[in-house]
Amino acid sequence: MVRLDRIGKRYGRGPWVLRDVSLSVEPGEAVVVTGGNGSGKSTLLRIAAGLSRPSVGAVSRPRSVGWLPERFPSGVRLSARDYLRHQAAVRGVPARWDLVEALGFVGDPDAPMATLSKGNTQKIALVQALTARDLLVLDEPWSGLDVAAASTLRSFLASTPASVLVTDHHGHDLPGARVLPLGAAATGVVIELARVGELLPEVSALEGVLSAAAVGTGARVEVAAAHSDRVLAAVLELGCSVRSVRS
Known part of the structure; x- marks a missing residue:
């Protein structure tokens, strides 16, 4: 799993790109980060993948991480096939050309990556990320894909x-x-809980919960404002105690 605990990011003395963001993503779980331009989506993903350090806060992540940038680097001289072989060897896993075919790659797999169309480049970039075992961090993965590949x-x-x-x-x-x-779009209510422990997955699954991250034996839960009363009642029924509620 990956866990971000109250992370914030700013560059020098500039404005905060991210502030007080907490999130945990369990194995087999998916989280979609949304927001307008400048909301910090790509910054959040780079921090989660380990490509950037937060200015404040803590991050824990598994060993095997697949990263797909929003824009794949141009000028890669390796062929598509050799590039995937190299990336798989680095991770110690088999190359997945079957995934490339499933995504509908069309073209010469032995041609340099730099000569591929945007759609075919995206498919190769995706597959190199999807071979990771523990965590997939994908920035706009559907960009450039046709309907079948999507x-x-x-x-x-x-x-x-x-x-x-x-x-x-x-x-x-x-x-x-x-x-x-x-x-x-992130306006909501932050609920600090105690006595959560193994109940965190149940808390995370409650309707209206935007994110839930363990803090010691408690948790920090961000809830859509319209669902806050319902979530408060539900966590108390589960046996958690409420430390604080703030908007």
Whole structure:
């Protein structure tokens, strides 16, 4: 699983890009991060993947992490096949050309990556990330994909045992996924709980819960404002105690 505990990010003395964000994603669970331009979605994913450090807060992540940037680097000289072989060897896993075929790759697999179309490049970039065992961090993974490939990706993400954290501008449906809104859409209520322990998955699954992260034996839970009373009643019924509630 990946856990972000009250992270914040700013560059130098500039404004905060992210502030007081907590999130945990369990194995087999998917979270879709939404928000407008400048809301910090890509920054959050880079921190989760280990490519950037938060200015404040703590992050824990598993060993095997797959990262898909919003824009794949241009000028890669390796062929698509050799690139996937290299990435798989680094992770110590088999290369998954079957996934490439399932996504509908069309073209010469032995041609340099730099010569591929945007759609085919995205498919190769996706597959190198999807071979990770524990955590998939995908920034706009549907970008450049045709309808069939998008459907294949959705099915894969819905069934993988890895934790999944994605951003999406276009409203693709990911069955069973939680949504974490950032920026103006993230308004809600923060509930600090005690005596949570093993009840965290049940708390996370309550309707209206945007994110839930363990803090010691308690938890910090962000709830959509419209659901706050219902969630408070539910966590008390589960046996948790409420330390504080703030908007």
